[in-house]
Amino acid sequence: MPPCLSCKRENRRFTSEEHVIPESLGNRKMVLPKGVVCDQCNNEKLSMLDQALLDFVSISAMKTFLGVPSKTGTLPKSKFGNGSLGMFAPRNVLFRSNSPKAFRVRPGTGDDPNRVLIDMTFKSSRPMSAKYCRKLTRALLKMLLGGIYIDDESRETKLAFSEKFDPLRNKILDQTKFDGYFALMRNSKNPGDQGIALSYRFIPDEANIETVGVEFQYYGTLMCTDSEMLGLRHLEKWPKDQVNVFSF
Numbered sequence: 001m002p003p004c005l006s007c008k009r010e011n012r013r014f015t016s017e018e019h020v021i022p023e024s025l026g027n028r029k030m031v032l033p034k035g036v037v038c039d040q041c042n043n044e045k046l047s048m049l050d051q052a053l054l055d056f057v058s059i060s061a062m063k064t065f066l067g068v069p070s071k072t073g074t075l076p077k078s079k080f081g082n083g084s085l086g087m088f089a090p091r092n093v094l095f096r097s098n099s100p101k102a103f104r105v106r107p108g109t110g111d112d113p114n115r116v117l118i119d120m121t122f123k124s125s126r127p128m129s130a131k132y133c134r135k136l137t138r139a140l141l142k143m144l145l146g147g148i149y150i151d152d153e154s155r156e157t158k159l160a161f162s163e164k165f166d167p168l169r170n171k172i173l174d175q176t177k178f179d180g181y182f183a184l185m186r187n188s189k190n191p192g193d194q195g196i197a198l199s200y201r202f203i204p205d206e207a208n209i210e211t212v213g214v215e216f217q218y219y220g221t222l223m224c225t226d227s228e229m230l231g232l233r234h235l236e237k238w239p240k241d242q243v244n245v246f247s248f
Helices: 039-043 045-054 057-066 130-155 163-172 230-237
Strands: 077-080 083-089 092-097 103-107 116-120 181-185 196-204 210-218 221-226 243-247
Touching: 039 045, 045 057, 045 130, 045 163, 057 077, 057 083, 057 210, 057 221, 130 163, 130 181, 130 196, 130 210, 130 221, 181 230, 221 230, 230 243
Parallel strands: none
Antiparallel strands: 077 083, 083 092, 103 116, 181 221, 181 243, 196 210, 210 221
């Protein structure tokens, strides 16, 4: 067997596919076939990173609104610090809240007298601790490495397996502790029209250290980081009114 994309070991079982973007978010296209990622990486550390992304408050809420089923086919549900959200039947969502500030109905605008606007405020029950931000960052890096493999597959240069990405692999598998950051856009317009997108680009730093910036968007939630964590050197350049940057 060829080496595993994540751990580069050969003496492993390779019987499962690896979804670059978590399958439970609706991804059916960006999939690494059997033989690319070993079962141990796929079912353990990479699965844990996928779950961290699935549990992120805004992603979890939008996944439930969209009705994206789990791997087992069950309807989605989300739990928050101030309530819960669940789809109990197709296109039917129930919101339970323990806070009067979490749910508000107000008259809408336009010619339709029956139109209303519903404001829902979801509060995460999980603080943005250094440990949690590192896990979310590693989830982005995991998607980055898979994206590089898919884009390079037709050229057969095996770029994703090269030694230059070994430090990236170590970060993904938590084999090395690193200082890093997780950036999250504050606001988004028309999230329902934006869909799912994963993008990356190679960026030369002024010190001639090449890094790879990665962005992931899920219906209005936009987050990013970079492979070498060079964004930490430029924290003062991040527009604070547009982006929350969590460093660890």
